[in-house]
Amino acid sequence: MRRWLPHTLAGKFLVLQLGVVALVLIVAAAVSARQSQAQFRTNAADRILGAAESLAANPTVRDRIGSATAAADLAPVVESTRIQSGTSVVLIADLDRTIVAATDPTLVGTRLTLPDDSAWSGRAWDGDLALAGDELIVAGTPVFATASSGDPAAVGLAVVGEAYPSAWSSLVSDVPEVAFLLGLASLAGLTGSFLLARRIKKQTRGLEPAEIATLTDQREALLHSIREGVIGVDPGGRITIANDGARDLLDLPENCVGRPVDELGLEDDVVDVLAGRAAGVDVVVLHRDRFLVANRRTARTAGREGPRSGQAIGTVTTLRDRSDLIALQRQLGATRSVGETLRAQTHEFDNQLHIISGLAQLGEYEELREYLATITARRAQVDSTIRDLIKDPPVASLLIAKSSLAAESRVELILSPDSHCDRLGADLSTDVGTVLGNLVDNALDAVANSAEATVTVEIVSDPAQVRIVVADSGPGIPQNADDLVFARGFSTKSSTVAGGRGVGLSLVRMICLRRGGWVGVRSGQDAATAVGAVFTAVLGRVAGDAADADPATDASEREQERA
Known part of the structure; x- marks a missing residue:
């Protein structure tokens, strides 16, 4: 046709x-x-x-x-x-x-x-x-x-x-002149068309109009059909591409394309990733109540001949929502902690059963009666103290489990008598358990293989917030590392584990900020009662936007607020 x-x-x-x-x-x-x-x-x-x-x-x-x-x-x-x-x-x-x-x-x-x-x-x-x-x-x-x-x-x-x-x-009288003008215009049009087409094809990488239209249709279909967010940023820091997934995940306005990243009201962590100030693979950032996994790559021109070959034309960042996965990881971490505690209690009970069996075989029934009374009273005392001060069952059971784990590791876990925690909501209880479990685990790792190792825990709740303080008798934190300990990937441990270290405290900070609170650390070596490190975490009862809290707030100010 x-x-x-x-x-x-x-x-x-x-x-x-x-x-x-x-x-x-x-x-x-x-x-x-x-x-x-x-x-x-x-x-x-x-x-x-x-x-x-x-x-x-x-x-x-x-x-x-x-x-x-x-x-x-x-x-x-x-x-x-x-x-x-x-x-x-x-x-x-x-x-x-x-x-x-x-x-x-x-x-x-x-x-x-x-x-x-x-x-x-x-x-x-x-x-x-x-x-x-x-x-x-x-x-x-x-x-x-x-x-x-x-x-x-x-x-x-x-x-x-x-x-x-x-x-x-x-007109007939003007035919020679018209024919000459037509021929001259046709020649000029042919030459101009050839030069213009050559110029445009050079700028379009040799693609014909039909190929450009097909490529554009495929690009639009691909960008708007995937669930992950895709954001393109030019070298000047302006957004050039934002698909539907990115607009939903970051709550971007309709006119976001063409605007600088710094003017969209995004969290600092998200802006750092989009602007290239934060590098890494599968970087976890927090946007409001979502945990996002970001990957950023540099986009370059196609490898053709010419001065613009391989030139950087911007960056492309992909975003995936991992809020559900992070919540599942937190619950799995709590379950794993309970499992480790049960395993530690198994070893402890095995030792106790061996002692009971030996005393029974030796006929030392009086010694056996005293031994059973001692371990029963100690266990009952620990459980009774935790149940009296901590009214929230999930948090109380976590403390009991951590107490058994500490005892297995020959660490004394002390619950401060100033502690009092009423029953919490399901979401808040889960967040408190995650924060408490990570802080206690870090404290137990810090005092491992130490003489007279102790870990002190204080939990105080009021109608507005929940405060958690965990102090240990370990070596403390490195000098000038108050801020770095909460950065993802930072760890003072030399050993490596699958997935990398430096995740627990970063997750603690995210949870506290998401609930409008804060988390900080100070060294207690100069205090009257020598302690290695004191971590203080505050969680608001109602989750909200991340507060403008500085994790590096002066330690004395936090200690006054805690007191």
Whole structure:
């Protein structure tokens, strides 16, 4: 149906330019024809007016215009005037406006009607006139008869007319010039089309328009069909691409494309990743109540020849929502902690059963009774203390499990008598368990293989928040590392584990900030009671936007607030 249309970019440009040239030529031809008509009228008016004046001054015309044989007598005169002037019609009329002589015999005896009556009053006139079906430009000059005395009197009117040339004849007369202009314009269009197509194909990587359209359709379909967020940022820090997934995950406005990343009201961690200030693979960032995994890569031009080959044109960041996975990991961490505690208790119970079995075999029943009373009273005392101070079952069970784990590791876990925690909501209880479990685990790792190792835990809840303080007797934190300990990937442990270290405290910080609280650490080596490190975490009862809390707040201010 459209097979005659060219498929290449150069061919399409050529057809377009030739169409424009043809349109211009048509308009130019119309203007040229109109100008030819105007020029013809100007030139012909002077010529026919001179012929009419010469005819009116002819003595024969003056003498014979009123005779009965005027038509025959004046016929040679009017025909001679027509031939000499090159006009179309020459005629003579008397004052009664009757044509008495004409080059066209059919006009003799007919009435001459002119658009302007001033011609009959002795004044020369020129204008357009329709005569015998032809459109003419005519000029009329009065014929005066010489009187013996007095002024000459007008006795008739000499009229000379010439027909307007047709528009086609005007165009035909300009054919050589039009053909030359058409050829010149076609050559210019062909050359311009070739150069323009070459320039555009260079900028479009050699792709034809159909290929560009297909590529654009595929790009749009791909970007808006995937669930993950995709954001493109140019070297100037402005967003160039944002698919539906990215708009939903980051709550971006509809007009985000073209705006700088720093002006979209995103969290600092997200802005650092998008702007390239934070590097890494599977970087976890927090946006409001979502945990997002971000990966950022640099986009470069295709590997073609030229100065722009391989040049960086921006970055592409992919975002995945891992809120559900993070919540599952937190619950799994709590479950794993309980499992480790049960395993530690298994070892402890095995040792106790061995002692009980040995005392029974030796017949030391009195010693056996005292041993059982001791371990029962100690276990009951620990459980009773935790249950009296901590009313939330999940948190209380976690403390009991951690107490058994600490005992297995020969670490004394002390619950501060100032602690009191009422029953918490399900979400808050889960977050408190996650924070408490991570802080206690870090404290147990810090005091491992230490003499007289102790870990002190204090939990205080009120209607607005929950405060958790975990202190240990370990070596403390490195100097000037108060902020770094909460960064993802930072760890003071030299061993490696699957997935990497430095995750627990980063997760603690995210949870605290998400609940409008904060978390901080200070060294207690200079205090009256020497302790290695004191971690303080505050969680709001209602989860909200991350507060503008600084994790590096001065330790003395936090200690005053805790007190």
